Amino acid sequence: MADHIRDTYHKTNFLELGYLAFRQGFFRHGRLVKVFHEAGQLVDASELSDFRPHIVRIPDFPLNVEDNLDIVRCIERLKSKSPKIMTLGLNASDVVKYAMAENRNVKELLESYKQAGLDYLGGNDFINCVSKSANAASMWFEVHELAHSIGLRSEVCLYPTPDLDYDTLCAIFHRIDQLQDQYRGFSYISFPDRGRLRMQLRLISLARLLIQNIHDFKIVLNSKNTISSQAKLGFGINLVACELSENNQLNRQNFDTIIKKSHRIPVDFVEHALNEQEAQSFNSMKLYRLKNSSNHDLDHLNEVITHSPLPAMGVSVDQASHDIEFTDFHALSIDTILSGKESIAIPTNRNIAICFGCMDDQNSVSPFGLESLKAFLKGREGQVQLVGFRGIWAFCQALKIKLEDFAPMMRDAGISVVSSSELETEASLTTSEIINLHRIFHSNNIRTVAKLELAAPYNGTDTAFWQPFLQRLLAFTSLHEDTGMVDGIIVQESSNSFISIQEYLKAVSITRIVARNIQNIITPINRLFRGVMQPKITTDREFKNVVDLLQAFGGTKLGIKNEPAGSGSPAEVYESISSS
Structure with missing residues (x-):
């Protein structure tokens, strides 16, 4: 088993490692997510809500010991009014600095803090210590062992770093387990949002496999990392701290909704007893790994989507061998072409996408609209694709021509591809109607x-509506088996829907698995997560993390890079992210 874990870790495939941890039973959907609100500063007890327990951190070195003890005593007085307060103290390296600066014994110093009301010893310095030297690592473990021996609890903070290889991680995980066996003093392991997301997920999965005695794995969820943090809930995280503030897009309702849509029950940090019905439903979760098959039925796909953990879905996917990227088209709206402008600035050697979904008004289409389109296409054979089935249908309606007559005209004009639009919904069309258009x-x-659209209630009160999504997926797969002419499938959340990252990644995975003979699964990144309650991708780092996830779960394209100006296009959004 140890050799298998080592081999899987060295493949750097976080999905296989996560699936291995699931298969061994170390984390299933039945584990609870425990929730608390982390307060970053000392506040008056009257301002503390009873809705969540609070952790109050005391300042780090270089304040002197007496100042720190005064702060701890102040917090201790607040506890009489709000018993949910817990005090998180210094790191091990800071404790040693204080002891050396004031010529005091480390154990004596820790006892002083405990008597003043300290509850926890911090662990944010763990990676720095174990990466620095063997002596620094030994110091960290010795300080925490002393803390545990006098009844203080503590945490371990883990994040990926090039300095820690597999063998080193195995050694320190074994030492953590040994210390936990002796005193049971570690409350949880925290995983800050540092490093590439795929490396973070790999580390979380490895820790789940090798650390046997610590149940709670913690992350912090905030508006800057919400999308990638939701993915971590599928890889063994069961303790979530939410940074709630006036400037944060998250609120308590949204936060609990994200937890529930990850198939978890949001509960307080204090112990929570499940009733018999809840316990039975969560303990009966099945583990699926879907294989590529030519035969898929709706009931089986529903079962897989409902019960499969996220890593199992990803492991079943045949990932693209190349990096996922934008489709590099220069996009023009049909209105621009019909406006009769003498010259339209188009970069040389660029393919062109004519977006019919941006057509403002059918009545604005003149009787000469078709001739204007043909004139634009002349000399551009093979360079242009039409985008937006509903818009194309509306264009034909305005010109009073049948789509059956329009299609051969476009073929003769050199059009070889017609695509669904990322900017228009096809939800109002029945499956038979959209298949007929294709x-x-x-x-x-x-x-x-x-195009496939995954819908869910906009307020997040329920999970995604998988039945219509899967029905249309099977219909497109059958169409491609019949004609061989489907180049790709766009997977997108429906408008006014709240789709969690885990639901979206499952949608991408199931599409890649079922539509195995269709070349591209298109995940239009800058049209994603636009639901009422969803935070947006606002940093270059989060953008790259999401791209990693999309590729790992089966995506091959990020959508059209350049859409009509002002449409909130990938080009506009991504360029603004990159430049900032």
């Missing part, structure tokens, strides 16, 4: 790109 173009030797 067939019309296929019969004229024009390939198509389809």
